[in-house]
Amino acid sequence: MTQTTTDRPSGGAGGAVVPVLAFAGIVVAVMQTLLVPVVKDLPHLLDATPADATWVLTSTLLSGAVATPIMGRLGDLYGKRRMLVTSLAVMVVGALVSAFTSDLLLMIAGRTLQGFAMGAIPLGIGLMRDMLPRERLGSAMALMSSSIGVGGGLALPAAALVAQHSDWHALYFGAAGLGVLAIALTLTVVPESPVRARGAFDLPGALGLSAGLVLFLLPVSKGSDWGWTSGTTLTLFAAAAVVLLLWGLMELRVPAPLVDLRTTARREVLLTNLASIMVGISFFVVSLVLPQLLQLPAGHGLGQSMVVAGLCVAPLGVTMMFTAPLYARLSARYGPRTTLVLGLLVIAAGYVGGLGLMDAAWQTVVTSVVIGAGIGLAYSSLPALIIGAVPASETGAANGLNALMRSIGTSVSSAVIGMVLANTADTVGGVGIPTTHGFRISFLIATAAVAVGLVLALFLPAGRPSEQRPRLRASSEEDANLERAEAALGGFRGRVLDAAGVPVARAEVTLTDRRGRRAGATVSADDGGYALAVPAGGAYVLAVRAAGHAPFDSPVRHEGDGRPVDLDLSLPGETVSA
Numbered sequence: 098m099t100q101t102t103t104d105r106p107s108g109g110a111g112g113a114v115v116p117v118l119a120f121a122g123i124v125v126a127v128m129q130t131l132l133v134p135v136v137k138d139l140p141h142l143l144d145a146t147p148a149d150a151t152w153v154l155t156s157t158l159l160s161g162a163v164a165t166p167i168m169g170r171l172g173d174l175y176g177k178r179r180m181l182v183t184s185l186a187v188m189v190v191g192a193l194v195s196a197f198t199s200d201l202l203l204m205i206a207g208r209t210l211q212g213f214a215m216g217a218i219p220l221g222i223g224l225m226r227d228m229l230p231r232e233r234l235g236s237a238m239a240l241m242s243s244s245i246g247v248g249g250g251l252a253l254p255a256a257a258l259v260a261q262h263s264d265w266h267a268l269y270f271g272a273a274g275l276g277v278l279a280i281a282l283t284l285t286v287v288p289e290s291p292v293r294a295r296g297a298f299d300l301p302g303a304l305g306l307s308a309g310l311v312l313f314l315l316p317v318s319k320g321s322d323w324g325w326t327s328g329t330t331l332t333l334f335a336a337a338a339v340v341l342l343l344w345g346l347m348e349l350r351v352p353a354p355l356v357d358l359r360t361t362a363r364r365e366v367l368l369t370n371l372a373s374i375m376v377g378i379s380f381f382v383v384s385l386v387l388p389q390l391l392q393l394p395a396g397h398g399l400g401q402s403m404v405v406a407g408l409c410v411a412p413l414g415v416t417m418m419f420t421a422p423l424y425a426r427l428s429a430r431y432g433p434r435t436t437l438v439l440g441l442l443v444i445a446a447g448y449v450g451g452l453g454l455m456d457a458a459w460q461t462v463v464t465s466v467v468i469g470a471g472i473g474l475a476y477s478s479l480p481a482l483i484i485g486a487v488p489a490s491e492t493g494a495a496n497g498l499n500a501l502m503r504s505i506g507t508s509v510s511s512a513v514i515g516m517v518l519a520n521t522a523d524t525v526g527g528v529g530i531p532t533t534h535g536f537r538i539s540f541l542i543a544t545a546a547v548a549v550g551l552v553l554a555l556f557l558p559a560g561r562p563s564e565q566r567p568r569l570r571a572s573s574e575e576d577a578n579l580e581r582a583e584a585a586l587g588g589f590r591g592r593v594l595d596a597a598g599v600p601v602a603r604a605e606v607t608l609t610d611r612r613g614r615r616a617g618a619t620v621s622a623d624d625g626g627y628a629l630a631v632p633a634g635g636a637y638v639l640a641v642r643a644a645g646h647a648p649f650d651s652p653v654r655h656e657g658d659g660r661p662v663d664l665d666l667s668l669p670g671e672t673v674s675a
Contacts, residue, residue: 377506
């Protein structure tokens with residue numbers, strides 16, 4: 098499949114948009130690692146049993162998984178900036194609830210609200226796709242995608258410092274303050290995207306997906322406590338399978354589904370999402386292992402303080418941040434598929450090398466840097482691969498689903514590594530203490546996950562870089578003329594007109610082959626002009642979507658003889674030779 102052009106309106110997207118959106122992503126990511134320094138003390142702090150205290154973490158995981166695809170779809174329908182601000186506002190409310198309580202149930206409620214902010218990252222990526230020109234989009238999406246690791250890595254030492262020298266509730270006051278700042282900056286700097294999907298919100302689909310995810314992730318998170326072969330665990334897994342199957346059948350029959358499963362089943366989208374699960378697994382292993390290795394007493398670990406441990410792991414996030422511009426250059430030259438493969442190879446090298454680098458604190462820093470660089474490249478490649486395979490109106494939902502796949506990876510990683518460390522622990526004074534042997538097995542599991550991800554990435558379609566990224570913007574008459582010149586090599590060209598013959602600007606024009614695969618997409622220029630090249634001769638469908646007009650699909654044919662076909666597209670309902 099060849100993607101010819103994709104467009105984003107560039108007006109109003111100032112230079113501060115990217116750092117503001119990236120800052121919002123980092124703030125959201127902070128919520129994921131905020132409690133890591135005090136996890137072991139939660140039963141005492143909340144006057145709860147260890148099993149009950151884990152719900153403080155599990156609740157955030159579940160709500161984040163549910164909210165990510167839902168907020169993405171709502172963003173496509175009603176405005177991505179609006180939903181981004183809503184996500185951050187819910188997070189602020191949740192942080193304040195947690196800041197003012199030590200009651201377990203209220204704390205869980207607050208943490209559940211905080212998890213809803215996870216939808217902010219795919220929404221930010223969608224805003225970038227809609228607003229930024231091609232030359233800025235690659236590095237911007239890379240930074241936004243990596244913000245989940247950047248925020249998590251930078252939050253560890255900061256949270257450790259606060260927890261060590263202040264009341265732990267101060268962590269939540271700080272998070273609320275960051276959230277308010279992110280909201281203010283977003284409202285001030287980031288314009289709303291003009292791109293909208295058509296249709297209504299699929300409430301039954303949202304409820305079905307939410308139920309299926311909770312039924313699946315709940316036993317994944319609690320399986321170690323309940324027992325992986327217990328009746329509760331197996332029953333929930335079975336119920337999840339049934340609910341998700343029924344949900345999928347329902348989504349295939351809905352005109353405007355929450356998740357377009359036909360698009361999701363496309364080779365490039367499906368393989369990218371499966372690879373995302375593997376990247377999520379590999380990312381969380383290092384986040385789980387290194388802090389424990391550093392803080393365990395001598396004889397079992399490296400005997401470092403909470404703050405030092407956070408500082409040693411912080412390069413994981415810092416390196417991810419600095420790989421964004423490197424990714425943009427590599428992707429521009431070789432394409433996001435190649436960059437994903439390279440990132441996975443670097444991650445594998447970091448884990449294999451890390452097997453022998455567990456004897457000193459500086460060695461963990463080396464491991465963090467190498468793995469962080471690989472994860473930064475891999476995470477940065479994922480949204481580019483998704484965006485290159487879905488229409489602009491589905492960007493939020495598609496990236497939300499991709500973010501969900503990463504979350505599933507981290508959830509599976511947490512469950513599996515927790516089980517491994519528990520089964521390989523030494524019992525000292527009735528307490529299980531993780532061992533270096535368990536840490537090395539965890540690194541081997543991460544390496545295996547990376548190997549699976551590498552195989553999946555190698556099966557992604559390999560197009561030339563110029564085919565894998567947007568090449569032209571139809572945001573001016575000059576750009577439209579460039580598109581027409583390119584289309585002279587063969588394809589369809591003309592203007593999008595309304596029923597009165599008036600040119601329609603910013604109309605989405607999509608070319609689909611007879612198998613339903615997208616062969617190209619663009620947005621009409623100010624004069625209504627569009628141009629789409631074709632990968633080969635044959636039958637196609639030209640689909641036109643424009644605000645205020647009924648959608649229009651027209652079967653067309655191209656002989657593949659190198660000559661352009663001139664077609665004006667009238668909304669609604671006919672094609673006319675230009």
